[in-house]
Amino acid sequence: SAVISQKPSRDICQRGTSLTIQCQVDSQVTMMFWYRQQPGQSLTLIATANQGSEATYESGFVIDKFPISRPNLTFSTLTVSNMSPEDSSIYLCSVGPLAGGNEQFFGPGTRLTVL
Amino acid sequence: GIQVEQSPPDLILQEGANSTLRCNFSDSVNNLQWFHQNPWGQLINLFYIPSGTKQNGRLSATTVATERYSLLYISSSQTTDSGVYFCAVVTRGSTLGRLYFGRGTQLTVWP
Numbered sequence: 001s002a003v004i005s006q007k008p009s010r011d012i013c014q015r016g017t018s019l020t021i022q023c024q025v026d027s028q029v030t031m032m033f034w035y036r037q038q039p040g041q042s043l044t045l046i047a048t049a050n051q052g053s054e055a056t057y058e059s060g061f062v063i064d065k066f067p068i069s070r071p072n073l074t075f076s077t078l079t080v081s082n083m084s085p086e087d088s089s090i091y092l093c094s095v096g097p098l099a100g101g102n103e104q105f106f107g108p109g110t111r112l113t114v115l
Numbered sequence: 116g117i118q119v120e121q122s123p124p125d126l127i128l129q130e131g132a133n134s135t136l137r138c139n140f141s142d143s144v145n146n147l148q149w150f151h152q153n154p155w156g157q158l159i160n161l162f163y164i165p166s167g168t169k170q171n172g173r174l175s176a177t178t179v180a181t182e183r184y185s186l187l188y189i190s191s192s193q194t195t196d197s198g199v200y201f202c203a204v205v206t207r208g209s210t211l212g213r214l215y216f217g218r219g220t221q222l223t224v225w226p
Contacts, residue, residue, distance in 0.1 A: 042218045048213065090156045097212060102205070103160065106157075
């Protein structure tokens with residue numbers, strides 16, 4: 001498995017501001033993903049964070065709103081820009097597959113509340 | 116994209132009871148995982164099971180890939196089993212490896 005950490009674990013922000021979420025893995029991984037989970041809902045993929053190139057965004061998500069960085073194989077950031085109350089969600093990063101298997105693992109999540 | 120359907124959406128049990136959660140998927144997959152989301156929002160890996168049967172303590176899972184479904188069995192349930200159980204798949208042939216999630220089963224176990 002992998003040890004994945006996210007910062008911050010939770011935050012309360014004012015509308016119109018931006019928040020950057022960090023995801024750190026204890027080993028090099030090829031694939032890193034960012035998901036959003038709105039209250040009471042399932043997980044939705046925002047984008048795939050590609051090392052050395054632009055992220056690949058899913059339909060309905062745009063780079064201006066959710067810029068992503070992936071400077072190396074162990075670290076990625078997701079920024080939620082110009083926030084509104086509708087952005088209140090849990091944001092989770094995931095990694096995988098790891099060497100020797102296809103299983104994917106999730107970070108502990110960042111619980112964001114926008115007032 | 117692939118459709119992932121979970122049933123039942125909600126399940127309420129008395130401690131000690133057994134339960135079966137189901138996951139149907141609409142296309143061939145090369146990865147199927149079951150997760151438990153605890154009350155703090157963390158996703159805990161339960162099983163990686165694209166086919167076959169696995170057991171881990173009171174939990175077991177079976178995936179019949181040819182019939183496109185998977186089952187998660189919880190025996191002798193405990194209050195700590197409460198939370199949301201998600202099934203997620205990666206479609207066969209996917210180069211990106213992204214997971215598609217079902218809507219989950221909300222399990223509540225009463226003492």
